[in-house]
Structure formats: C-alpha cells, structure tokens
Amino acid sequence: MFNISSETSSLIILPLLIFTARVLDMSLDTMRIIFVSRGNKFLAPLLGFFEIMIWLFAIGQIMQHLTNITYYLAYAGGFATGVFVGMSIEEKIAVGTVGIRIITKNEATKLVENVRSKGYGVTCFDGEGATGQVKLIYTIIKRKDVNNVVGMIKRFHPKAFYTIEEIRSVNEGVSPPINPYRISLRTFKMLFIK
DSSP states (O other), X not given: OOOOOHHHIIIIIHHHHHHHHHHHHHHHHHHHHHHHHTTOTTHHHHXXXXXXXXXXXXXXXXXHTTTOHHHHHHHHHHHHHHHHHHHHHHHHHOOSEEEEEEEESSOOHHHXXXXXXXXXXXXXXXXXXXXXXXXXXXXXXXXXXXXXXXXHHHHHOTTOEEEEEEESOOOSOOOOOOOTTOOOHHHHHHHHOO
C-alpha cells in the first residue's frame, strides 16, 4: 500500500522508533527506581522486565547501524525525554509518604489545629533556634497531600522554615480517613492475591 524507501526508513522511521523506545524505557526506569526505593517488590521487577525489553530493541537498532549519527541523537534525546516524562508521571501519581518538619518563631496553635482538623497527626513541641525560642511541628502525610499541608503552612506562617523528607515506612499514627472507593495496589494484593 505505502512504498517507504530505505532512506526514509533509516532517516525518519527508525530514529523515531529508537527515540520512542528510549522515552518508554527511561520512563519505566524512573518509575522502577522510585518503586524500589519505596520497597514495592511487585511493581519494581515488573517494570524492570518491560524496561529491559524495550531497551534491547533500541540498543539493537544502534548496534546494527553504528555509523548513523541520527540514531545516536534519537537514543540520547529519548533518554533525556524519558527521564523527564518518568519524573512527571511520578509527580502526578505521588506515591509514598513524607514527613514535614516546620519551625516557626510565632505561636503555632492555629496552624496545628488546622492541620489536625484535616485528619493529619501532628506532633508539636518547644525548641530553641539560633535566634531564640521556636515551635517545632512535625507531621507525616501521604505525598499526594503535600500541597494541602504546605498551603496551610503558607497561610498561617508564611515565613516558617519547613523541610519535606521521604519516609520509607510508617507504623501507627494518625492519618486522614481512606476513601473507601479508592483502593491501593497494596490493599488489592492483600485482599485478592494470596
């Protein structure tokens, strides 16, 4: 039906396939690394399997055409784009748990009450900083809730110092109620996969 010349194939189609393969492979790689760091023993190997299959296709094309610079550019461009796409996907799904540590010189009662009213556990205590007395506030939340809590910090204490750190695992504590219509992969595996 279509008559695609060998030259068109080598200059446009194969580089485009290599680029696309690298975008997919690196997106999966970024996600796999994130799931490994969070201890997800099911998704990390599954993503790794598909990642390496796609990579083998891309590197195979490069090895067959070692003198074509277009393939190298497609490979490198796909790599860079794939890292960006993978990070964007991870940011959207916001998997995991973080700890937010807030230090403020001002009275923190309203901030603490507001955070608690949203169902988050909060630990608050007095401390001494470089310039005097401070309030230290600590909460552990789901990553998807970071913007909500940071918004509360900025509303009540816009000049507060705060840090956000990744948490690998949590035991006990207070968390907002789980939406019964949203089931996580971990819950799904516990319920249905023996």
